[in-house]
Amino acid sequence: MSVPAIQLVGIGKRYGGLQAVESVSLTVAAGERRVLIGPNGAGKTTLFHCVTGTVRATSGSIRLFDTDVTRLDEARRTRLGMGRTFQISNVFMDLTVVENVLLALLGKDRRKWTAYRPLRMYPGLHEEAIAGLSAVGLESRANELVRLLSYGERRQLELALALATAPRVLFLDEPCAGLSPSERQLLSRLISALPRDITLLMIEHDMDVALALADRVTVLHRGKVILEGSPDEVQADPEVREVYFGHV
């Protein structure tokens, strides 16, 4: 069997007296699309933060393919192939749309240190950024300030930023949160059209989006994994129905 894309062993995160994540072990195969579901406060976002390095886990270990990344900082993990989006839009509001993507491209590029040459002297970089924007349908807004974009467009840009880092494993934290039905459809179409060689981990509350996209589903409840299985299995499970869907 090939090396898994992500392997978590006993990941825990404690904030003072609160154990937000309690010993989560999880294996995601390369190329798999995994959706994490669970009620509010289940620890999904905290788990994402621990895995991508936004916060340090208090216990456990994280492997990205062959590499143990437990002790590496976030920037290093990004360079090794982790990309992420945030639950609450986190884009560069004061910059233009294309500058946003340029920054995401420069993150793993040594040219980010160049101080003696204007950015417009790098036509290749600019083309790459525009290509990244057209992949999410934003190329016509390239020179607009991000603060003038609609909320839905910012979510699209968020995805473009994550993709610009050329991730091997992509973490999407509720990409469709707060979107209108049509925007939601657009974004889930964009996500399902992603190349299959990108391993996908996604937190999603919208069951239709989640179940349509997922190869497998993991259910988190109170910081613990309570079930893992195919979308059909998870939907049929009585315990999941109880904690997630509420009493029927």
Add this chain to the structure above:
Amino acid sequence: MDRKLAIVLALVCVAIAALLPLVAGPFWIALLTQMFIFGLLALSVDLLLGHAGLFSLCHAAFFSVAAYTTAILQVRYGVSTALAAPAGIVAGTLLGMLFGLSVRTRGVYFILITIALGYIVWGVAYRWSSFTGGDNGVTNVPRPALAGYGLESMTSYYYFMLAVIVLSLLAYRVLVSSPFGLTLRGIKTSESRMTSVGFRPNRHLYAAFVLSAAIASFAGVLYVYYNRFVNPVSASFPISVEAVLMAIVGGSGTIVGPLLGSGIVLALRNWVSSFFELHAAVMGLVFIAVVLWAPGGLVGLLESFRNGRRPGR
């Protein structure tokens, strides 16, 4: 602003500045020379403030350490300008490498640390009188010669400074439009996003801090050759504050803003102090007005008029 207009405007300004000594008296030439020197200091502060989002209040330290180093070497040890001037820049930059470690902090903590660091340098300049000359400072710094061409007269130093400021602004323009410049603005806007796309913000901020200290040191050396003496006032907290205010009044985050702000602040101070003793209070009111009604400074104000919008936000 569109490119052509900006170029034409810049050329007109340079042409006027070049012709000015033919009509303007020594008072105006001296004022403009000071405007160029402090404009460079304000520019160094604004690299951090307007681009990286770091509010530094210790830039008088680099400015004065460079000025003192050059003055002491030249006056007391008879070192030539060709060595004393670069030595001043190196000394201020080395101090910047040390003080730059403060970029590990953010917000109000960063401001407080830089204030404290600035006071250390002022204290040394003031109290270590056997070395720094104490209150009197170091006097009789000679005006330098450049490639056999003396800069003794006020007018020749003015032209020299004009050339320096034009070249500095052109270089600064490249700097802020470079990948490094965009990186700094990214950090200012969202640091957490920067780390998640693979940056280590502290390293970029440290580099920006050292670069900024180097520019401030450059201004310090130019200052000591203009002023021909240096005393603890140049290391004092009000100088650091004034540099920040110049940047804000002119237009933080722009290229010509800090220079314009330097001109406004110096002219206003000269003018008001000629008839009103409490000129510092008047300056304070002006700054409050700028922050309230024109947060983009003079440049922001002009641009909002051009776009037909109301200034401010």
